[in-house]
Amino acid sequence: MPLDPTLFGEIDPPQRLLMGPGPVNAHPRVLRAMSADLLGQFDPEMTGYMNQVMALYRPIFGTANRWTMLIDGTARAAIEASLVSLVAPGDRVLVVNFGRFGLLLTEILSRIGAVIETVDAPWGETVPMEAIAAAIERTAPKLVACVHGDTSTTMAQPLDGLGDLCRAAGALSYVDATATIGGMEIAADRWGVDIVTGGLQKCLGGPSGSAPITISDAAAEHIFARRHTEAGIRMAGLEDGAGPRIGSNYFDLAMIMDYWSEKRLNHHTEATSMLYAARECARIVLGEGLDARYARHAAAGRAMTAGLRAMGLTVFGADATRMTNVTGVHIPHGVDGEAIRRMMREAFEIEIGTAFGPLAGQIWRIGAMGYNAMRHKVLLTLGALEACLLREGFALPPGKAVAAAMEAWG
Amino acid sequence: MPLDPTLFGEIDPPQRLLMGPGPVNAHPRVLRAMSADLLGQFDPEMTGYMNQVMALYRPIFGTANRWTMLIDGTARAAIEASLVSLVAPGDRVLVVNFGRFGLLLTEILSRIGAVIETVDAPWGETVPMEAIAAAIERTAPKLVACVHGDTSTTMAQPLDGLGDLCRAAGALSYVDATATIGGMEIAADRWGVDIVTGGLQKCLGGPSGSAPITISDAAAEHIFARRHTEAGIRMAGLEDGAGPRIGSNYFDLAMIMDYWSEKRLNHHTEATSMLYAARECARIVLGEGLDARYARHAAAGRAMTAGLRAMGLTVFGADATRMTNVTGVHIPHGVDGEAIRRMMREAFEIEIGTAFGPLAGQIWRIGAMGYNAMRHKVLLTLGALEACLLREGFALPPGKAVAAAMEAWG
Numbered sequence: 001m002p003l004d005p006t007l008f009g010e011i012d013p014p015q016r017l018l019m020g021p022g023p024v025n026a027h028p029r030v031l032r033a034m035s036a037d038l039l040g041q042f043d044p045e046m047t048g049y050m051n052q053v054m055a056l057y058r059p060i061f062g063t064a065n066r067w068t069m070l071i072d073g074t075a076r077a078a079i080e081a082s083l084v085s086l087v088a089p090g091d092r093v094l095v096v097n098f099g100r101f102g103l104l105l106t107e108i109l110s111r112i113g114a115v116i117e118t119v120d121a122p123w124g125e126t127v128p129m130e131a132i133a134a135a136i137e138r139t140a141p142k143l144v145a146c147v148h149g150d151t152s153t154t155m156a157q158p159l160d161g162l163g164d165l166c167r168a169a170g171a172l173s174y175v176d177a178t179a180t181i182g183g184m185e186i187a188a189d190r191w192g193v194d195i196v197t198g199g200l201q202k203c204l205g206g207p208s209g210s211a212p213i214t215i216s217d218a219a220a221e222h223i224f225a226r227r228h229t230e231a232g233i234r235m236a237g238l239e240d241g242a243g244p245r246i247g248s249n250y251f252d253l254a255m256i257m258d259y260w261s262e263k264r265l266n267h268h269t270e271a272t273s274m275l276y277a278a279r280e281c282a283r284i285v286l287g288e289g290l291d292a293r294y295a296r297h298a299a300a301g302r303a304m305t306a307g308l309r310a311m312g313l314t315v316f317g318a319d320a321t322r323m324t325n326v327t328g329v330h331i332p333h334g335v336d337g338e339a340i341r342r343m344m345r346e347a348f349e350i351e352i353g354t355a356f357g358p359l360a361g362q363i364w365r366i367g368a369m370g371y372n373a374m375r376h377k378v379l380l381t382l383g384a385l386e387a388c389l390l391r392e393g394f395a396l397p398p399g400k401a402v403a404a405a406m407e408a409w410g
Numbered sequence: 411m412p413l414d415p416t417l418f419g420e421i422d423p424p425q426r427l428l429m430g431p432g433p434v435n436a437h438p439r440v441l442r443a444m445s446a447d448l449l450g451q452f453d454p455e456m457t458g459y460m461n462q463v464m465a466l467y468r469p470i471f472g473t474a475n476r477w478t479m480l481i482d483g484t485a486r487a488a489i490e491a492s493l494v495s496l497v498a499p500g501d502r503v504l505v506v507n508f509g510r511f512g513l514l515l516t517e518i519l520s521r522i523g524a525v526i527e528t529v530d531a532p533w534g535e536t537v538p539m540e541a542i543a544a545a546i547e548r549t550a551p552k553l554v555a556c557v558h559g560d561t562s563t564t565m566a567q568p569l570d571g572l573g574d575l576c577r578a579a580g581a582l583s584y585v586d587a588t589a590t591i592g593g594m595e596i597a598a599d600r601w602g603v604d605i606v607t608g609g610l611q612k613c614l615g616g617p618s619g620s621a622p623i624t625i626s627d628a629a630a631e632h633i634f635a636r637r638h639t640e641a642g643i644r645m646a647g648l649e650d651g652a653g654p655r656i657g658s659n660y661f662d663l664a665m666i667m668d669y670w671s672e673k674r675l676n677h678h679t680e681a682t683s684m685l686y687a688a689r690e691c692a693r694i695v696l697g698e699g700l701d702a703r704y705a706r707h708a709a710a711g712r713a714m715t716a717g718l719r720a721m722g723l724t725v726f727g728a729d730a731t732r733m734t735n736v737t738g739v740h741i742p743h744g745v746d747g748e749a750i751r752r753m754m755r756e757a758f759e760i761e762i763g764t765a766f767g768p769l770a771g772q773i774w775r776i777g778a779m780g781y782n783a784m785r786h787k788v789l790l791t792l793g794a795l796e797a798c799l800l801r802e803g804f805a806l807p808p809g810k811a812v813a814a815a816m817e818a819w820g
Binding site: 003011015018020024032034038039041046080084099231247250267272279345 | 413422430432433436486487518609611641658660661678680689692722742767
């Protein structure tokens with residue numbers, strides 16, 4: 001029976017605790033910031049807010065890059081904008097692949113017409129820097145593309161030294177930090193990488209729909225060499241470059257940088273409410289302090305892991321490279337993973353995550369990100385999971401999980 | 411001097427009346443809806459809201475199309491998604507071009523690698539249907555692409571009969587209704603066109619960042635024939651098509667439709683707050699009633715035009731095809747257009763629009779869209795403009811504009 005639009009009432013979602021791999025609950029300050037009214041896109045207050053956003057995201061990305069701004073779309077919009085603006089058809093790209101989001105990079109690149117090489121790790125591990133170095137040597141790529149934290153496997157790829165390897169080989173570098181930004185350290189300048197992108201909906205504690213990006217001067221120069229401004233809006237100082245035109249208009253970083261520069265080239269109409277959200281996310285992050293925030297996420301990850309293990313469950317993947325903000329845990333033999341997730345949601349209003357591909361049905365993914373990387377939320381989640389497992393008949397030592405987590409939080 | 415992030419305070423934009431060509435002020439109900447907390451993207455309440463959005467936008471698009479949903483990005487994201495999903499490199503496309511946004515269609519299409527033909531009208535006019543028919547006959551396109559209301563010229567292209575012409579020629583059809591949806595009638599089914607897209611930030615009275623789209627069954631079939639699901643998330647029932655792969659992942663309408671279907675393919679993370687906004691925009695539109703809403707915009711356009719003429723100003727473009735929701739008016743000889751705009755903003759907190767390309771410096775564009783298509787806002791704008799023009803020394807008959815507008819509103 002078709003839905004009758006006249007019957008739909010006020011927006012009224014359940015008050016659910018989102019402890020999956022993201023999206024998570026937004027910080028209430030972010031939701032309130034979005035209720036500010038709109039501005040004309042070239043009003044001085046609006047361009048002032050845009051400049052503030054640029055300044056706010058530089059420390060969060062660990063960079064002094066001038067070109068630090070927002071892409072109007074979800075996290076994957078910024079991934080595609082980066083790749084389509086850096087890579088021309090026929091360019092060779094090396095993808096560091098250790099999970100679903102590494103595969104996503106290859107998928108996007110194949111549509112761009114790149115020649116794709118990969119250096120892989122099994123799901124649950126990361127790629128040793130020596131293997132990356134050897135692959136760069138072997139493939140001589142124009143770009144090396146890598147995920148920082150891949151929520152599909154809960155692994156975080158160590159990135160110190162990547163930029164040096166790439167620059168020595170004459171390659172540019174791209175890092176997808178969607179799942180770690182605001183929760184684990186992003187050190188674009190120390191890593192020496194050229195473009196890093198994120199999203200609001202995980203450790204930044206905002207809604208999906210705006211994607212922070214930072215671009216090095218070297219990458220910006222490469223991109224501006226591909227500048228082809230729209231015929232309808234050409235202006236002085238925006239000479240077209242000699243490089244191949246970027247294959248997308250919406251994701252053309254040259255035009256987007258010109259929009260965020262004092263040139264204020266008309267491109268899209270900035271998603272103002274999402275910009276307000278991104279600004280408030282960043283103010284909250286910097287107000288807490290980056291080190292304190294990373295420590296809080298680390299404590300949450302420690303506590304979650306300790307609690308799960310105290311229940312007798314097996315945590316997934318390599319300890320040394322596990323993301324702090326999402327934990328994979330094996331679904332015990334004989335337990336119906338989806339029945340537990342349903343009971344968690346229906347009895348406790350808590351969401352935990354399922355898994356993709358080879359891990360589907362094998363693990364749950366339990367996050368503690370942004371506004372939800374808090375001790376009481378970790379404890380409530382563990383207590384609820386214990387109750388659900390007991391009710392499903394799984395034998396575990398009752399009462400241990402929460403105690404172990406409190407201990408591990410420190 | 412670099413901006414110091416620690417100094418940025420609470421979000422606090424000025425309370426400005428946005429009477430330009432968009433974005434405009436959002437309806438307060440829309441801003442409030444965005445402050446609802448987030449949901450997991452496959453939670454039953456979230457997918458329920460997605461289904462409601464599909465139902466809500468069908469009457470707004472004037473369609474029974476199953477595939478009626480949102481693209482996560484600004485209005486131009488939906489334009490690019492439509493074109494990249496319908497058009498393969500080498501396909502011939504006919505663009506109906508009568509302003510900057512027709513040029514934008516050619517710009518996006520040229521990046522896709524389409525062979526582009528145009529049928530043009532001078533800025534300030536629209537293209538006669540007979541000229542479109544002749545151009546279809548001459549060029550035998552696979553797709554005809556057209557803007558409905560082009561804010562750059564304030565003209566609205568009549569579209570009745572377009573679909574019949576296209577179908578008779580075996581062509582698909584696309585219409586960009588960004589600037590008219592929610593303010594002028596959109597009749598996707600009566601026009602017989604295949605894809606129509608919009609944006610929230612004009613007559614729908616919401617923020618930029620979410621773009622409604624409707625897709626006919628014929629277009630959906632064409633697009634599904636190009637389906638190539640990501641390697642990481644393939645599932646039963648999603649067989650790849652034989653057609654050429656769509657050149658973008660983010661804008662791949664086949665995957666986006668699979669995400670909005672009961673298959674719930676994982677693609678992007680839906681921009682939840684923007685979906686709440688889009689839902690509330692639609693509830694407001696349908697609650698007012700489509701006919702009443704279109705009549706209100708028509709009254710606002712009539713009143714604005716009458717008021718401007720009563721001041722002795724010359725309205726731009728053909729009367730018969732003028733958009734109801736934005737009015738172009740010639741900047742009088744000897745008047746500094748930017749000085750007037752600045753005075754309007756600084757003394758009255760009212761924004762009116764500048765212009766692009768051949769009309770830059772020639773006309774102002776004054777909108778009355780969505781929540782701002784109200785009698786008092788039209789009158790306040792006219793009164794303020796009169797005061798600014800008098801202060802700049804322009805000779806006009808004082809007190810006539812507001813009276814003429816009140817009369818014309820009816």
